[in-house]
Amino acid sequence: xxxxxxVTITSGKGGVGKTTVTANLSVALAMRGQRVVAIxxxxxxxxxxxxxxxxxxxxxxxxxxxEGRCRLRQALVRDKRLENLFLLPAAxxxxxxxxxxxxxxxxxxxxxxxxxxxxxxxxxxxEHGFRTALAPADxxxxxxxxxxxxxxxxxxxxxxLEAEGKGPARLIINRLKPDLVRRGDMLDTAAVIExxxxxxxxxxxxxxxxxxxxxTGRPVAFSDNSLAGREFHNIARRLLGEEVPFAPLKxxxxxxxxxxxxxx
Amino acid sequence: MKLLxxxxxxxxxxxxVAQERLRLILAHDRAxxxxxxxxxxxxxxxxxxxxxxxxxxxxxxxxxxxxxxxHRLVADIPLRSRPRGWRE
Numbered sequence: 084x085x086x087x088x089x090v091t092i093t094s095g096k097g098g099v100g101k102t103t104v105t106a107n108l109s110v111a112l113a114m115r116g117q118r119v120v121a122i123x124x125x126x127x128x129x130x131x132x133x134x135x136x137x138x139x140x141x142x143x144x145x146x147x148x149x150e151g152r153c154r155l156r157q158a159l160v161r162d163k164r165l166e167n168l169f170l171l172p173a174a175x176x177x178x179x180x181x182x183x184x185x186x187x188x189x190x191x192x193x194x195x196x197x198x199x200x201x202x203x204x205x206x207x208x209x210e211h212g213f214r215t216a217l218a219p220a221d222x223x224x225x226x227x228x229x230x231x232x233x234x235x236x237x238x239x240x241x242x243x244l245e246a247e248g249k250g251p252a253r254l255i256i257n258r259l260k261p262d263l264v265r266r267g268d269m270l271d272t273a274a275v276i277e278x279x280x281x282x283x284x285x286x287x288x289x290x291x292x293x294x295x296x297x298x299t300g301r302p303v304a305f306s307d308n309s310l311a312g313r314e315f316h317n318i319a320r321r322l323l324g325e326e327v328p329f330a331p332l333k334x335x336x337x338x339x340x341x342x343x344x345x346x347x
Numbered sequence: 348m349k350l351l352x353x354x355x356x357x358x359x360x361x362x363x364v365a366q367e368r369l370r371l372i373l374a375h376d377r378a379x380x381x382x383x384x385x386x387x388x389x390x391x392x393x394x395x396x397x398x399x400x401x402x403x404x405x406x407x408x409x410x411x412x413x414x415x416x417x418h419r420l421v422a423d424i425p426l427r428s429r430p431r432g433w434r435e
Binding site: 230231234235238239242263264266267268269270271274278 | 359360361362363365366368369370372373376377
């Protein structure tokens with residue numbers, strides 16, 4: 084297969100951070116010189132434009148392309164901060180049936196030639212919109228939170244991917260709270276991996292910077308000074324084939340820091 | 348650790364509870380077998396087996412065990428007593 088890698092980001096459950104992950108990985112990959120299109124496949128509930136801070140620059144959208152009102156190139160919104168990052172927005176006023184599976188496949192085939200990565204932000208659920216987002220995928224990233232409902236839905240999605248022969252899927256654990264894990268009050272990474280029997284590609288700690296980034300439309304991956312931002316860059320590096328060790332899952336406690344200082 | 352918890356009558360941390368619940372939920376989801384169906388299976392197994400061997404219906408347990416992506420149905424069926432003339 085020539086050209087871009089098509090990576091679909093999905094989760095089953097809503098609200099786990101798919102759009103945040105898509106926006107940040109798009110930024111991180113573009114900062115690493117990759118030509119990236121972030122595609123919002125959540126027709127009727129578009130949000131990727133807002134996460135990327137590009138909502139005021141949309142003229143045409145995916146449905147306009149599919150229905151022939153504009154050329155594909157005209158619908159791509161170029162990011163003002165990174166010249167090799169583009170957004171293909173979803174329509175806000177239509178429903179999910181406006182884009183058929185074959186439409187999405189055709190759009191991606193056309194984009195493949197000119198880009199390195201197409202990141203597709205899937206809608207929540209496992210119905211038509213999910214299947215549409217999945218159809219053109221070469222790779223799948225599953226986003227989950229370390230909690231019962233999110234892990235359960237992730238498992239359902241993994242089962243569907245296996246049935247469709249899509250994969251290999253890799254897992255992003257989002258919004259992990261190291262403090263809670265340390266107290267034993269949150270599922271830890273090892274438990275989630277064991278339950279889901281899937282490869283891990285990243286762990287994003289809960290980070291207030293993600294909220295302020297969503298407020299301003301400037302994803303945390305743009306800068307180096309948040310924990311979450313650094314982890315998004317680590318995932319981008321792993322996607323590009325680099326071996327990046329996983330950061331220690333627990334922040335060192337006071338005694339451990341003291342011992343380390345003495346040993347050094 | 349487990350012993351200490353028992354001595355102090357302490358609840359296991361909620362992360363562990365989550366893990367245990369998920370183990371069961373995923374086993375049921377993956378096999379598309381609801382806890383309700385398990386109960387039905389259990390009743391029918393009891394009916395069939397006790398036609399041939401005296402069993403303790405109260406002690407019968409039908410459960411899932413699972414390894415990575417493989418699940419099995421386990422029926423634990425205690426016999427009531429050794430029938431006369433039973434040969435080892």
